[in-house]
């Protein structure tokens with residue numbers, strides 16, 4: 001759910017398993033998944049068309065590299081075990097505080113669409129020799 005959706009209202013049942021509210025789901029990955037809730041951003045800029053500096057929105061270029069990497073690793077570092085409630089992570093947060101990686105960082109045996117692309121990138125020579133390179137450098 002968390003990797004194929006933008007938002008879902010989630011609560012936990014008595015076994016701490018997630019329960020989703022079917023009437024409050026945004027399916028698929030849209031802009032707000034990575035840039036955060038944007039209603040206030042739209043409202044502000046409609047009212048102030050002369051303002052060219054973005055307000056009330058996550059500006060990804062201003063984040064640290066680790067924050068940017070964590071934003072992609074949310075869905076591209078293999079199956080992760082949740083520590084906190086699903087959909088509570090937003091870009092800018094530290095991913096390890098929300099979920100734990102399921103297997104060793106550079107396991108190539110599990111490389112498929114659900115594999116650990118983040119771990120493989122981190123293990124690569126290019127990554128280790130750069131302090132700038134992130135997922136967007138290539139994609």
Ligand code: HEC
Pocket residue numbers: 029030031032033034035058059060061136
């Ligand atoms: C999977 C995550 C993701 C999604 C979904 C996404 N973006 Fe982005 N967006 C990024 C990243 C990462 C950057 C920074 C790229 C870079 O390194 O310059 C970015 C940059 C931008 C920027 C430039 C300003 C900035 O913050 O650097 C704009 C504007 C933008 N995105 C708009 C959108 C819109 C509109 C949508 C939906 C149609 C969208 N994005 C969907 C990840 C995403």
Ligand code: HEC
Pocket residue numbers: 002003004005029033034071072073074075076113135136139
């Ligand atoms: C909320 C979950 C989520 C986040 C965050 C996310 N992705 Fe994805 N990404 C997906 C899913 C799901 C697919 C597969 C879509 C499909 O195959 O229909 C995908 C596909 C991709 C693909 C294509 C892979 C292929 O095999 O064709 C690339 C490249 C990619 N993502 C890069 C990124 C980058 C870079 C970021 C961070 C800026 C990012 N993604 C963040 C969920 C996410």
